[in-house]
Amino acid sequence: MSHRVSKSFSRIRFVRFLTGGGLATLTHWLIMFALVRAGVDPRVSTAAGATVGLFINYLAQYHYTFRSDLSHQTAFFRYLSSAVAGWVLNVAVFSAAYSIAGSTVAAQAIATLATMITNYCLAERFVFHEKTANQPQ
Numbered sequence: 001m002s003h004r005v006s007k008s009f010s011r012i013r014f015v016r017f018l019t020g021g022g023l024a025t026l027t028h029w030l031i032m033f034a035l036v037r038a039g040v041d042p043r044v045s046t047a048a049g050a051t052v053g054l055f056i057n058y059l060a061q062y063h064y065t066f067r068s069d070l071s072h073q074t075a076f077f078r079y080l081s082s083a084v085a086g087w088v089l090n091v092a093v094f095s096a097a098y099s100i101a102g103s104t105v106a107a108q109a110i111a112t113l114a115t116m117i118t119n120y121c122l123a124e125r126f127v128f129h130e131k132t133a134n135q136p137q
Contacts, residue, residue: 013065017120020060025112028053032108042104046094046111047087054083057119066128075128082122090115 028049035045058079062068068075090111097107 013124014120016065017061017123018116020065021057021116021119023060024053024057025116027056029108032104036104042098042107043091043095046108047091050087050090054087058083061123061128066123068128069130070128078127079123082119082127085122086115086119089118 028046031049031052032042032045035048036042040048058076061079062072062075093114094107094111097110098104101107
């Protein structure tokens with residue numbers, strides 16, 4: 001029975017992760033499109049959007065998805081570490097896809113999917129993982 005509850009909790013957590021991440025991604029895309037429309041290079045535009053989305057996502061994941069008891073000092077440092085990896089991945093995948101396809105929308109969709117999967121794994125297993133914080137060093 002506890003295995004079933006654990007699986008259900010993971011599904012709920014993943015839906016919450018998608019909701020918080022969806023808000024951050026929507027913000028990212030809106031900023032990206034506004035900057036592209038203003039004549040800013042698409043690579044710079046996606047980097048700026050991802051940076052704003054990063055802060056929105058941290059707050060959503062900390063409070064809503066993982067309901068963390070970690071101090072912000074610990075959680076935010078971990079989050080920034082994983083976010084840097086996600087940010088680099090986003091820009092790299094976007095740049096590669098944009099170079100091949102020439103489409104901002106297609107490139108960002110591919111980059112968003114790759115970044116989402118990576119970020120969930122890092123958040124669940126490292127950023128908000130309570131045992132990691134409490135284990136002796």
